[in-house]
Amino acid sequence: MYYLLNIIPSRAAADFKTDDELYQYDIDFYTDMDATGSGWQSWAQEYLEQGTIADRLIENMEPNTEYLVYAYGVDPITIERLTPISKKTLTTLAPQTIDTKFDIQIVSTEGLNIDVLVKANDYDGHFVAKIYGSVDAADTDATVLEKISESWIDNVQIYGWMGYTAEMILSQYTFQQSREIQETLEPNSKYYIYAFAVDDEALRCSDIVFIPITTNDTSIQH
Numbered sequence: 001m002y003y004l005l006n007i008i009p010s011r012a013a014a015d016f017k018t019d020d021e022l023y024q025y026d027i028d029f030y031t032d033m034d035a036t037g038s039g040w041q042s043w044a045q046e047y048l049e050q051g052t053i054a055d056r057l058i059e060n061m062e063p064n065t066e067y068l069v070y071a072y073g074v075d076p077i078t079i080e081r082l083t084p085i086s087k088k089t090l091t092t093l094a095p096q097t098i099d100t101k102f103d104i105q106i107v108s109t110e111g112l113n114i115d116v117l118v119k120a121n122d123y124d125g126h127f128v129a130k131i132y133g134s135v136d137a138a139d140t141d142a143t144v145l146e147k148i149s150e151s152w153i154d155n156v157q158i159y160g161w162m163g164y165t166a167e168m169i170l171s172q173y174t175f176q177q178s179r180e181i182q183e184t185l186e187p188n189s190k191y192y193i194y195a196f197a198v199d200d201e202a203l204r205c206s207d208i209v210f211i212p213i214t215t216n217d218t219s220i221q222h
Contacts, residue, residue, distance in 0.1 A: 002048045002076040003083075010066040010089060019085040022070065044079045062153055063203050064094035095203040102127070102195040102209040107180075109220045114213075116181040118195050126174040128152060128204075129195040131183055144192055145208050156202050169202040190214045 006026060016022050030040035049071075061067065067090050073083035100123045107115040118129040132148055139147075159169050185191060191213050197206035213222040 001073045002050050003071050003073045005049050005071040007067050007069045010068045013068050022085055023081050041079045061092050063092050066091045095199050095205045097205050100197045100206040104193050104211050106222055112185045114183055114220055116193055119178045125197055126170045126176055127195055127197045128174055129179045132192045135190040148194055166202045174198055185215050187215050187217050
């Protein structure tokens with residue numbers, strides 16, 4: 001029998017009470033993928049499984065998150081569901097955290113141009129260092145740090161879907177020892193200069209060190 005095997009965060013299925021609701025969730029997912037107009041069934045057919053799967057690697061999952069793994073038999077042509085949906089939950093582990101300090105130095109500012117140097121203290125692993133600018137008026141330090149963390153998780157997942165390994169992500173999007181950042185900022189805005197360590201799986205494994213800065217029409221305040 002052909003079947004579909006899927007995995008989603010449990011929170012995405014929290015309101016589903018029946019198998020039909022979960023099945024409709026999959027139909028909506030494949031429909032959203034159908035940009036060519038060939039029909040959602042053709043997309044679902046790309047994911048059909050048959051027989052016993054002894055081992056299946058599932059990558060790009062969020063740490064410390066509960067997932068729902070589910071499978072059901074389908075007609076291979078119409079993708080009509082033929083069986084009840086079998087379900088199992090699993091929870092991913094949180095990465096081991098380390099106590100890492102970063103020194104964030106604003107080297108110079110000229111108008112709205114800023115030059116920043118970020119150094120890792122007593123840490124030779126990989127880290128992320130950027131300037132975050134999507135700050136809303138109602139944001140607090142806590143909400144901004146949450147956005148920064150979630151943004152990195154999303155980026156790692158997207159890179160994974162594009163075929164990047166953790167090693168590729170680390171080599172192309174993270175730094176070691178130090179990083180210099182030179183940017184031109186927007187006027188009348190708030191920014192956060194930040195840094196955090198990542199582990200071998202490119203997951204954040206330290207607290208986020210940050211400095212908030214603001215701009216007016218012509219200059220940067222810090």
